[in-house]
Ligand code: SF4
């Protein structure tokens with residue numbers, strides 16, 4: 001039976017977080033049962049956009065600090081790395097990409113923590129890719145993973161507890177999408193438009209990387225239209241475990257989903273035998289899981305509609321629709337949305353960007369990556385009713 005630890009942690013005070021993360025790992029057998037002396041360990045936070053930690057978009061640096069310390073305690077060598085989608089702004093020039101990523105590390109507070117703790121920040125944009133061919137995958141038969149990621153002895157995935165506008169929930173499995181370097185992430189959005197197909201890709205990535213440990217930063221997170229523009233919420237919890245599917249199942253229950261199998265990545269991974277999604281078959285260690293389960297949960301509106309079968313959405317497309325819409329009063333015309341749209345559905349018309357609905361595949365990358373909260377999720381009247389009933 002997989003074990004998942006659930007530990008209360010009320011704030012990001014440095015020593016408190018270190019103590020609580022260690023407590024969560026000790027419940028699972030202690031850090032030496034995961035990391036061996038001399039191993040090179042990649043700590044993979046969620047670095048979605050260059051936001052300050054209090055915005056609850058990125059994994060908090062104090063969680064990363066606590067993990068760096070634990071890895072060192074076990075005799076391992078800690079590294080911290082990610083390839084956030086927004087750092088890839090339509091350019092192939094690696095120098096430009098790296099310059100942009102520096103801003104992410106600085107804003108998120110990770111540069112400071114890594115400097116203080118002696119952990120090296122690594123980029124996935126240079127060093128090449130390893131290509132894995134997956135049989136019977138119609139949309140994404142080739143999985144590109146950074147060679148840098150594959151060079152580590154093990155990976156610890158450290159997601160932030162948040163909802164996701166395309167696939168409902170971003171957790172230990174989804175967090176590994178950042179191991180795909182550069183513009184390939186954008187290509188995947190074009191290839192796997194439906195959430196089920198995109199989730200299948202995420203599970204394939206997960207099955208290749210096989211993180212040794214998953215640790216959720218659930219002290220503050222986000223529900224509603226996450227992962228960057230939702231409602232910031234205090235969950236006061238750290239969730240950890242070896243089985244990433246079980247950890248995602250427990251974390252998604254805490255955020256407010258009724259059944260972990262509502263989350264397509266969890267459902268697919270469980271079906272493939274990659275982990276447990278039945279809460280009755282997961283041993284919860286530490287505190288009572290149900291003390292943390294949220295009762296006033298707001299689901300991401302766009303993702304709910306996308307969970308309907310494709311044929312139904314197409315049939316009802318005139319009545320049930322959802323699109324990103326630019327809020328000109330907040331837009332600073334940085335053009336991040338224009339450059340990051342995988343299908344070039346956003347054009348500059350006049351002073352502000354506009355979404356071309358005919359081209360839009362509603363991947364919600366623009367909504368996710370706009371740093372100024374200037375992209376709203378617009379729903380038709382009927383779609384709004386459907387979402388409120390779900
Ligand atoms: S909508 Fe957001 S991302 Fe797009 S140009 Fe305006 S501020 Fe930039």
Ligand code: SF4
Nearest residue numbers: 341360361363364366
């Ligand atoms: S406009 Fe936004 S939601 Fe539509 S395809 Fe482009 S990035 Fe995705």
